[in-house]
Amino acid sequence: MLVASVLSLKGGVGKTTVTLGLVSAALHRGVDTLLVDLDPQMNATTTVDPDSDPDNAGSNGRRRVSIAEVLDTPTAKVVGKALRTSQWGEHLRLLPGSERTEAHNHPDPGSKKLFRLAGALNKVSPAPELVLIDCPPSLGQLTRSALTAANRAVLVTEPSLFAVTGVQRALEAVQSERAAHRPTLQPLGVVINRFRPRVTEHEYRLAELKDLFGPLVLSPVLPDRSAVQQAQGAGVPIHQWPTAGAREIAQSFDALLDRLMRAGRLKTKR
Numbered sequence: 011m012l013v014a015s016v017l018s019l020k021g022g023v024g025k026t027t028v029t030l031g032l033v034s035a036a037l038h039r040g041v042d043t044l045l046v047d048l049d050p051q052m053n054a055t056t057t058v059d060p061d062s063d064p065d066n067a068g069s070n071g072r073r074r075v076s077i078a079e080v081l082d083t084p085t086a087k088v089v090g091k092a093l094r095t096s097q098w099g100e101h102l103r104l105l106p107g108s109e110r111t112e113a114h115n116h117p118d119p120g121s122k123k124l125f126r127l128a129g130a131l132n133k134v135s136p137a138p139e140l141v142l143i144d145c146p147p148s149l150g151q152l153t154r155s156a157l158t159a160a161n162r163a164v165l166v167t168e169p170s171l172f173a174v175t176g177v178q179r180a181l182e183a184v185q186s187e188r189a190a191h192r193p194t195l196q197p198l199g200v201v202i203n204r205f206r207p208r209v210t211e212h213e214y215r216l217a218e219l220k221d222l223f224g225p226l227v228l229s230p231v232l233p234d235r236s237a238v239q240q241a242q243g244a245g246v247p248i249h250q251w252p253t254a255g256a257r258e259i260a261q262s263f264d265a266l267l268d269r270l271m272r273a274g275r276l277k278t279k280r
């Protein structure tokens with residue numbers, strides 16, 4: 011089981027977009043995938059499965075079980091109750107997000123709490139091939155739990171003024187969780203999102219990031235395309251959105267998924 015956590019220090023840079031793009035690429039290829047929505051904003055959940063909103067009562071009037079209850083009580087029984095199949099396809103299961111997950115976002119949690127998510131993922135049956143975790147925009151307990159459960163960290167940034175410090179701090183968080191709790195965790199690299207070629211500021215920031223982080227800057231960079239917002243608004247995987255912009259960005263996600271899956275194979279060979 012390859013577990014990848016998608017994170018950034020800053021909000022709104024494209025974590026959910028990258029997570030969903032990788033989900034879409036994985037489904038396109040028939041990879042059995044689990045999407046974990048750790049963000050209390052639960053944007054990933056509402057995109058892949060609007061009906062599974064756990065903050066709405068189900069038909070029996072009871073609140074649906076979400077990742078928040080899994081983090082309260084990470085037993086196989088609760089994990090089983092929270093797991094849903096998604097409307098995106100039979101190869102995608104979902105541990106849905108909830109506003110209640112915010113209660114698990116302590117800025118300085120004890121080690122024991124950080125392992126709850128990792129423990130819960132080991133209880134998903136049958137085990138998926140790939141787990142993608144969409145993190146909230148902070149480096150508190152939820153993101154650190156996601157790193158403690160992951161083999162690979164995917165850092166996301168826009169090519170903007172504070173990109174370097176944001177990436178630096180996210181990399182430090184990865185290194186500190188690796189040292190303290192998760193020896194198999196490695197950064198896959200940094201995804202540069204919403205890049206616009208020939209925009210001087212973007213070209214400058216990309217060069218700056220490459221200078222500082224070298225091969226950790228993942229290729230291809232993701233272009234800014236309105237198809238991303240259109241497909242998300244319609245709740246459709248980017249691979250199924252019928253425009254040239256969607257095809258272009260879907261191919262970029264295919265390449266990022268290749269890189270991720272290769273990293274997973276290397277890990278299992280060792």
Ligand SMILES: Nc1ncnc2c1ncn2[C@@H]1O[C@H](COP(=O)(O)OP(=O)(O)OP(=O)(O)O)[C@@H](O)[C@H]1O
Pocket residue numbers: 018020021022023024025026027028049051053145146147203204205232233234235236237238239242
């Ligand atoms: N490459 C892109 N091209 C066009 N729009 C994009 C692109 N990437 C992201 N967006 C849009 O930018 C907005 C923010 O993206 P997204 O929700 O993925 O960021 P996020 O980092 O998950 O935000 P948050 O920190 O709030 O969770 C969304 O409306 C999304 O559709």
Ligand SMILES: [Mg+2]
Pocket residue numbers: 025026027049053144145
């Ligand atoms: Mg998000």
